[in-house]
Amino acid sequence: MRIGYSCWGFLGNGITDTPDGGRSHRRPLLDALAGHGHDLVLLQADRDRAEAHDSAPGEAFRFDPSGFPALDALVLEWRWPIAGRNTTVCGSPGHTCDLHRQEDLLAHYTADRQLTTMVWDKDRKLPADSHWRRARAVTVCEASLTVTPGAHRLLFPADDHLLDAADPQGLAALPRPITLAYAGNQYERDAAFSRYFAPAAADVHHQVAGKWTDTDRWPGLRFTGRLPFSEVDSLYRRSLATVLLLPERYAAAGQMTQRIFEAVLAGCLPLAPADIAGAHLFVPRPLIVRSGADVREKLEWLRQIEGTDDHAELISASLDRLELFRLSTQAATLDRLLRRPAGNAATTSLWRVTA
CATH class of the missing domain: 3.40.50 (Rossmann fold)
Structure with missing residues (x-):
């Protein structure tokens, strides 16, 4: 055709x-x-x-x-x-x-x-x-x-070649000095950001890349502006975890953006808010979060297992969830x-x- x-x-x-x-x-x-x-x-x-x-x-x-x-x-x-x-x-x-x-x-x-x-x-x-x-x-x-x-x-x-080439053990072994990262724009994400990301980011080394023009309500957080697309993978490879922030209309319908496979293919673990419809289909259940305090506890746990077989298994389980997007x-x-x-x-x- x-x-x-x-x-x-x-x-x-x-x-x-x-x-x-x-x-x-x-x-x-x-x-x-x-x-x-x-x-x-x-x-x-x-x-x-x-x-x-x-x-x-x-x-x-x-x-x-x-x-x-x-x-x-x-x-x-x-x-x-x-x-x-x-x-x-x-x-x-x-x-x-x-x-x-x-x-x-x-x-x-x-x-x-x-x-x-x-x-x-x-x-x-x-x-x-x-x-x-x-x-x-x-x-x-x-x-x-x-x-x-x-x-x-x-x-x-999500590209088959990238899915098939991903190595959980190798990704778990990478140094990840940034505890929490997000690469994406502000558009209609204020509620999810305030509930899940901001409370945890205040206590850890973090970075928010993207177009965020109204940030006065989150003093002290590190907004670094738009990132060239070619550098997104590098950010995620230096980051332990991200939060899957969605506009409410996306979350209600279970519409997950490409951010999930950009992060997971780099070994950055995706924390999914529980109010996303079908969240358990997108991430392993241990990575589902219900509050900013929950995000903070998950990050502490992930730091404890960083580089271990448990860490690699979580990355592997997250990669398995990407089969949905193949x-x-x-x-x-x-x-x-x-x-x-x-x-x-x-x-x-x-x-x-x-x-």
Whole structure:
């Protein structure tokens, strides 16, 4: 199949000053789809070249950020209105055209031609009453354990090669001078941060990397600003543990971000708040926490077993939980959903011939 893929993000390391969480899994997923025999066309701007001045990540793919090539299916990493950014007039200062381009793609392929379309609502921003959820040609996917009625589960994928190469004993042996770390942005995480992370961080060597602009309520904590994506693994390899901080809407649906496998693959143990739906599916039960005091006690325990077989076994058990996210499983799910029979098959064939 020729698949048009629309995403507003990077395939490589990108630039530091951007909140693109897809960098850890977008390129592996596209490579996996290509490995399934699909021909991919990327339909948004090549931000690796335009912004990061890096041509290498996109060399394997064709970009068509303004045209409408012949396609068999369309996949959208869902974009939503962001005031002052993609809702402004094209060409105005600070404008990004991701939303306008998505609207044009949906109008051309989905509404007019009824082309098989997959909306991957990675940020849970597609309204429950959106007409796209009822459109005949559209399949909605969500990256959570519990999905909106009618949607399908498509989790953030963890690269098979990295999962298979991880060495628990070797990771347990690494020196970890930072007791508690977090790499990610503030967006809608204040409640979880205040309840679980901040009380424990006050007593241990810690680091918070990412865009945190409103930190006055947590005096004395170490916020170090955005970290280049290429340095995230290094931070986690120097850190004993992290707390999986989620916006409330993610926690309620059991939507775990890519932060879990970025940490675990580096041997940084993930502490999961108990209010995350399905927390026991994401981490071993000894790593589930219910308060800041609980986080503090877990950190003391982890320091006691650091470098031991018990430590390695916890890392191994955490790696086992990542099987839920295995790339080959997610790619197979996406492939199956794209290939399943749909009412638009005849229209799709006609569009392939006449486009």
